[in-house]
Amino acid sequence: MKKTKINPLLRLLKLVKPLWPAMLAAIFLGTAGHLAASFVTISAVMAAGKLFAGQAATSLLILVLICGLARGPLHYGEHYFNHLIAFKLLALLRVKLFHALRRLSPAKLEGKNKGELLALITGDIELLEIFYAHTISPVAIASLYTLCMVYFIGHYSWLLAFWALAFYLIVGLVIPAVNARLTSLPGQAIREKISRLSGFVLDSIKGSEEIRQFGQGQKRLENLQKADQELTKAQQRLAALGNWQQAATTLAIQIASAGMLVLSLLLRKHGMTLAGSLTVTATMMSSFGPVVALSALSTSLAQTAASAQRVLDILDEEPVVSENESGEEPTFSQADLQKVTFTYPDGDQPVLKDFSLHIPKGKIIGIHAPSGSGKSTILKLLARFYDASEGQVSISNTDIKKIKTSALRQLESYVPQDTWLASETIEANIKLGQAATRAEVIQAAKKASLHDFILTLTEGYDTKLGEGQQLSAGQKQRLGIARAFLHDGDLFLLDEITANLDALNEGIILKALKEESQDKTIVIVSHRLSTLAIADQIITL
Numbered sequence: 001m002k003k004t005k006i007n008p009l010l011r012l013l014k015l016v017k018p019l020w021p022a023m024l025a026a027i028f029l030g031t032a033g034h035l036a037a038s039f040v041t042i043s044a045v046m047a048a049g050k051l052f053a054g055q056a057a058t059s060l061l062i063l064v065l066i067c068g069l070a071r072g073p074l075h076y077g078e079h080y081f082n083h084l085i086a087f088k089l090l091a092l093l094r095v096k097l098f099h100a101l102r103r104l105s106p107a108k109l110e111g112k113n114k115g116e117l118l119a120l121i122t123g124d125i126e127l128l129e130i131f132y133a134h135t136i137s138p139v140a141i142a143s144l145y146t147l148c149m150v151y152f153i154g155h156y157s158w159l160l161a162f163w164a165l166a167f168y169l170i171v172g173l174v175i176p177a178v179n180a181r182l183t184s185l186p187g188q189a190i191r192e193k194i195s196r197l198s199g200f201v202l203d204s205i206k207g208s209e210e211i212r213q214f215g216q217g218q219k220r221l222e223n224l225q226k227a228d229q230e231l232t233k234a235q236q237r238l239a240a241l242g243n244w245q246q247a248a249t250t251l252a253i254q255i256a257s258a259g260m261l262v263l264s265l266l267l268r269k270h271g272m273t274l275a276g277s278l279t280v281t282a283t284m285m286s287s288f289g290p291v292v293a294l295s296a297l298s299t300s301l302a303q304t305a306a307s308a309q310r311v312l313d314i315l316d317e318e319p320v321v322s323e324n325e326s327g328e329e330p331t332f333s334q335a336d337l338q339k340v341t342f343t344y345p346d347g348d349q350p351v352l353k354d355f356s357l358h359i360p361k362g363k364i365i366g367i368h369a370p371s372g373s374g375k376s377t378i379l380k381l382l383a384r385f386y387d388a389s390e391g392q393v394s395i396s397n398t399d400i401k402k403i404k405t406s407a408l409r410q411l412e413s414y415v416p417q418d419t420w421l422a423s424e425t426i427e428a429n430i431k432l433g434q435a436a437t438r439a440e441v442i443q444a445a446k447k448a449s450l451h452d453f454i455l456t457l458t459e460g461y462d463t464k465l466g467e468g469q470q471l472s473a474g475q476k477q478r479l480g481i482a483r484a485f486l487h488d489g490d491l492f493l494l495d496e497i498t499a500n501l502d503a504l505n506e507g508i509i510l511k512a513l514k515e516e517s518q519d520k521t522i523v524i525v526s527h528r529l530s531t532l533a534i535a536d537q538i539i540t541l
């Protein structure tokens with residue numbers, strides 16, 4: 001389906017359905033508020049007309065007072081309901097987005113620019129507030145309010161009512177439509193530039209050591225400045241288009257008001273009074289507020305639509321592996337790769353071709369092969385981060401696709417090459433959400449040769465990571481291994497877990513693994529022959 005600008009906004013509109021009472025309240029209060037604001041002026045002009053003619057104008061003056069007093073609370077109510085809807089829906093969209101990211105992880109997130117994802121979760125979602133709080137009800141309010149005003153002017157003359165309607169349409173629809181056309185592409189380009197810039201900044205922060213080492217700091221700074229200048233220029237161009245729209249809108253309002261005065265004076269022969277002329281002219285002059293609010297939207301709407309499209313693209317993206325929620329829950333007896341061929345979704349060459357491997361229970365299988373030959377890929381297939389393109393991966397003679405995903409995660413302890421640390425305490429990092437006692441955490445840390453190091457920290461297991469307390473690569477790796485020991489799956493999938501360890505720590509961990517292997521099965525990928533010495537069988541690719 002062709003992606004037009006309107007599609008994403010229509011899809012966002014559907015989410016408002018459960019909140020329609022709040023939306024109706026916002027529309028009602030907003031229309032009443034604008035009418036109250038206009039009728040302060042209109043009633044005052046009508047009252048002045050009456051007083052000039054020597055007639056009583058008490059009821060009109062009371063109306064001026066009521067409208068003046070009501071304007072504030074009505075305006076407040078409109079904004080209250082609009083923001084209630086907007087923030088509820090933004091929260092809902094954030095949750096949906098996190099669900100989508102969880103569904104897509106890890107395979108689909110591996111290739112994504114993390115800075116762009118961050119910009120999506122923060123900036124793009126935030127921008128949708130404009131749509132929910134400042135677009136939907138203002139459109140309805142402007143339509144209702146305009147009808148009321150046309151009807152009111154129609155009481156004096158239907159010709160004048162048509163004149164007014166024509167200018168409401170010009171200001172509220174024609175000028176914004178032209179502007180939307182002009183700003184659509186620049187708006188999208190700005191959102192893309194912002195997210196690319198976020199990605200660049202995040203990459204630069206993450207790679208600061210290498211960037212310094214290779215003397216690339218100045219060059220990156222220049223690139224950053226260049227990207228920043230381009231963004232500023234694009235924003236200035238968009239602002240200039242917005243200025244054009246403002247000028248056109250102001251001109252249209254002046255023509256409408258002056259024309260209303262002239263036309264109504266010309267109609268004096270047809271029974272239009274001077275007081276009537278002044279009233280319709282005051283009505284025209286004071287009634288553009290809601291349509292002007294609409295016209296101001298067209299510039300931001302282009303950016304909002306682009307943001308909506310990016311959010312919806314993530315929500316629509318299909319995961320590489322679909323979660324199995326009701327499959328089998330076998331107890332572990334063996335694992336097998338049978339004639340497996342596998343190509344990464346965005347790769348063009350198979351990483352594994354017709355590859356078979358039998359992993360019997362209670363054994364340690366070592367995998368030793370050159371870099372890039374597919375060792376980690378074997379573990380990822382066994383963890384079902386990806387499905388084999390051909391052949392079958394099975395656990396306990398059950399096709400891995402037929403196994404309930406949560407049961408598979410329970411059955412396996414996967415330790416990736418890089419250990420991710422949360423900004424939490426050491427204990428929370430070892431547990432990573434698993435229910436365990438302090439004693440169990442300590443036992444896991446001991447097996448991973450991490451306990452003695454933790455005891456040297458003043459706050460021990462309660463030391464918060466990230467804030468001042470950094471871990472060395474080897475300590476991080478041992479923490480990752482402690483997690484796996486605590487998780488206590490039947491099948492350990494260990495990817496280069498000793499790459500950053502000294503011989504002493506390596507020895508302690510391997511000893512612990514050897515002891516575990518009496519009732520566990522271990523697949524260990526390593527370049528180090530010293531690590532693979534504990535293996536019962538070594539596979540070379």
Ligand SMILES: Nc1ncnc2c1ncn2[C@@H]1O[C@H](COP(=O)(O)OP(=O)(O)OP(=O)(O)O)[C@@H](O)[C@H]1O
Binds near residue numbers: 370371374375377
């Ligand atoms: N997400 C991915 N998308 C596309 N190609 C990938 C992806 N991950 C890995 N590859 C490619 O697959 C091949 C095998 O990668 P893998 O990580 O399994 O190798 P490895 O043997 O574990 O290497 P190393 O010892 O260097 O860790 C490499 O050529 C790599 O470029």
